[in-house]
Amino acid sequence: MAKFYITSAIPYVNAKPHIGHAQEFVYADTIRRYHKAIGDNVLYLCGADENALKIFQAAEKAGKKPQEFTDEHNKEFLEVAKRLNVQFDIWQRGSDENKHFTSSQKLWELCSKNGDIYKKSYTGLYCVGCEQFYEPEELNENGECFEHPGRKLDKVSEENYFFKLSKYQKFLEDLLLNNKLNIIPDFRKNEALAFIKRGLQDFSISRSKERAKGWGIPVPNDHSQIMYVWFDALNIYQTGIGFCWDEKKYKKWAPQDLMVIGKGITRFHAIYWPAILKSAGLKLPKELFIHGYLTVDGQKMSKTLGNVVDPLDMINKYGVDVLRYYLLKEIPSTSDGDFSERRLKEVYNADLANNLGNLVSRVAKLCESANFNNEIAAKTHIIEIEEYTLALSEYKFNDALSFIWGKITGLNQYIDSQKPWDLVKNNSPRVKDVLNHAVDGVVEVALLLEPFLPETAKKIENQFIKQKIISGSPLFPRIP
């Protein structure tokens, strides 16, 4: 039994989760469930990035203590995951001082021991109003920040620790080029490679304590400095599986077999993270799956536009599997996609109510009226179907679902051609064979569906493994 350690990007918990978080959770959960179904020993970790100054500032703005503030948002993320039927095996918080602070300091020390961390002065444009550094392109035409127009920025120098990323240029190039870290899709790999080939510069991995307002993980042996958020955030993937506090557990699960992330944080996962791990002498992740972003009705999701979609609203209105289905079927997993409630309703009626739901109803009713004796045992393992497994191995969820829907259409065609209702009327003995085939098909569909729509799959299975199959209430009642 192979182990499969999967992680999804640790969200920044400064606001409640939106539909984009739901998308990533559902993707990772579907992969997790699929691996479980083919017999792997699976562990899924996610967690919360909590050590950024922005969290502290957001808490202040909300008039709350940071801990209280992050506790609340953590709860919201866990609630959304739960309602999505997304099962985290581990939820590792970045504010966990016992485990995560020690773990990140240990990682730092390992890199340091290897001679990859050094002190250097960093000069940048600092806005006193915002209390942060800006890049020239982040400023308006007068070279001022947008929050405080009219106020000149100061050139400020600060001593920070740097990580010798440049040292790993060749290593990273080889890692990506030869798919030792396999990046899906290809064009993201090429982007990362292009970035590497342009020449890697060392990057700063600490901030002064004043600048970070003491919020974050102290640098070992230098408490005037706080770790740069990404240095510790990425390490949540290790802390959660016991790095530094349960070596046995860590040995069992490291390294990551798959990281699921959004396109915006490719560099950190494809370049920084492998370099840091290599420097620390630790095992490297094997695969990186990068999905796109969601727009809402063709527009970017934003608070100012007021079009942020709350996944809980959708679940309450339509049901979990409807949202899961939409995200998995209607959004091509590697490119950007659009979330539209109008489209969701269309897909609901066409695919879930008319095709899947109605097939289940009609087969169940046929069995009931034929007083069919069901001999199909519950199947536990996904049958190896190339088209299906290939689509899943490339994380093309929409292709895998299209394949399943092809089966549904096939079953409807079969029923139409065999006309079992006539066979029942004529007391034909053939009705048994026909229903056997139909029931077998429905059970297979349920099985293939489990990673995607676990609740629905379970309902179908429960209805169809009984000796006497009777019709039940519609799985997906049509909506007008």
Next chain:
RNA sequence: GCCAGGGUAGCUCAACGGUGGAGCGGAGUCUUCAUAAGGCUAUGGAUGUGGGUCCGAAUCCCACCCCUGGUACCA
């Protein structure tokens, strides 16, 4: 600016040198076991624009127009 990907039916996308396809929506028809569901059929397109190569181009080449992403220390 540079690099990469894309612009195909009302919508989402497939075909990547050989008679333009699928799903959804819309139309017709058959059927009645089923959630007014299902099956079948037809309809639907100067394949972004303009040139070129070729017996033949959505596909290859050139130019142009639009869209998306990347182009390091905001995460």
